[in-house]
Amino acid sequence: MNISVIGAGQMGNGIAHVFAQNGHQVTLIDIAQAGLDKGLSTIGKNLDRQVAKGVLTEAQKQETLARIATNTDLSAGVKQAELVVEAATENVDLKLKIFKDLDTNAPKGCILATNTSSISITRIAASTVRPDQVIGMHFMNPVPVMKLVEIIRGYDTSDAVTKTVVDLSTAIGKVPVTVNDYAGFVANRILMPMINEAIETLFQGVGGVAEIDSIMKLGMAHPMGPLQLADFIGLDTCVAILRVLHEGLGNPKYAPCPLLVQMVTAGKLGAKAGEGFYQYTAGNKDLVVAPAFR
Numbered sequence: 001m002n003i004s005v006i007g008a009g010q011m012g013n014g015i016a017h018v019f020a021q022n023g024h025q026v027t028l029i030d031i032a033q034a035g036l037d038k039g040l041s042t043i044g045k046n047l048d049r050q051v052a053k054g055v056l057t058e059a060q061k062q063e064t065l066a067r068i069a070t071n072t073d074l075s076a077g078v079k080q081a082e083l084v085v086e087a088a089t090e091n092v093d094l095k096l097k098i099f100k101d102l103d104t105n106a107p108k109g110c111i112l113a114t115n116t117s118s119i120s121i122t123r124i125a126a127s128t129v130r131p132d133q134v135i136g137m138h139f140m141n142p143v144p145v146m147k148l149v150e151i152i153r154g155y156d157t158s159d160a161v162t163k164t165v166v167d168l169s170t171a172i173g174k175v176p177v178t179v180n181d182y183a184g185f186v187a188n189r190i191l192m193p194m195i196n197e198a199i200e201t202l203f204q205g206v207g208g209v210a211e212i213d214s215i216m217k218l219g220m221a222h223p224m225g226p227l228q229l230a231d232f233i234g235l236d237t238c239v240a241i242l243r244v245l246h247e248g249l250g251n252p253k254y255a256p257c258p259l260l261v262q263m264v265t266a267g268k269l270g271a272k273a274g275e276g277f278y279q280y281t282a283g284n285k286d287l288v289v290a291p292a293f294r
Contacts, residue, residue: 001025001082001083001168002027002081003019003027003081004077004085005019005026005027006029006030006074006084006085006087007089008028008029008038008039008040009030009035009039010042010141010272011115012039012085012087012115013043014142014144015087015143016028017064017144018144018172018174019172020043020064020065020068021056021060021064021144021172022171022173023067025069026068026069027068027069027070027071027077027080027081028071029070029073030070032072033070036072040070043064043068046142047061047064047065048061050144074098074101074105078110080107082107082110083113083165084113085115085137086098086102086113086114086115086116087139090117090118090119090237090241092123092244096124099112099114099124099128102128103127103128109133110133111164111165112133112135113136113165115137115138116136117138117184117185117187117241118183118185118241118244118245121134121135121136121153125157131155131156131157132156133157133161134157135151135153135154135161136151136152136153136154136181137149137150137165137169138150138151138152147174148177149169149175149176149177150186151165151166151169151177151178152179153178153179153181154181182248182249183244183248183249184244184245184248189245193253195229195233195238196242196256196260198216198225198230199257199259199260200257200259202227203257203259208289209227209277209289209293212226212227213225213227227276228287230270230276230277231270231271231280232271233270234269235263235264235269235270236264238260239256239260239261239264242254242256263276268290268292277289277290278290279291
């Protein structure tokens, strides 16, 4: 299958990696060549890890890379696509614009999927004249490792499109779980309030960063504490998802904690910015609590 992936960031390059590794021709699209180069570099490093672990051979790595083309022009990059997966920033206006462009430029029978983690599929689909061919494919991060794909049906998504996407997800080694289109779907409707409550617990001085994460890891068997996970997701993304939940469900319990909003305003966005609840430095895998919380 010819697949185009919009966005070469953390999620987009992982999605391109998995499709290409499983034999699909992929066009990775981003607005800047620098973003594409960085995405390809990340894919190469992740493939190297798979080779080192014996999951892939060197020849399979090279075959995977050879299946990935790049393009900075969306219209050219989707001309031959049978499936497009949009993995741009979690921003409603941006996604609506992208889907309008995809509707104009992608082939008539092409399925248009979004990797959104919270935004209404129905709302996105309404920006096209093919709402029956629009669906959510919410991959988990890191994409090459995590098995789940949350499949979200919009109001008009057809049974045929749903079956195609479910079958494709299974064929690339993922476990698809189909849910309905309400704010946050299942994954983030449950996860984000937990993360927000952990931040609220810190904000109120009930416990420190390391203490909160240790309790959740040791007491609830979470592989990563909620504050470290928030850093990994990106604090700006957490705020964006919580605001979608708050607006979509109208319940004040989904409003982002003031501390979280303040950190995002200050540019402390988590691992990608070098600091969130923890500090991150190249080559150091030890968890170091950020100065503001020591």
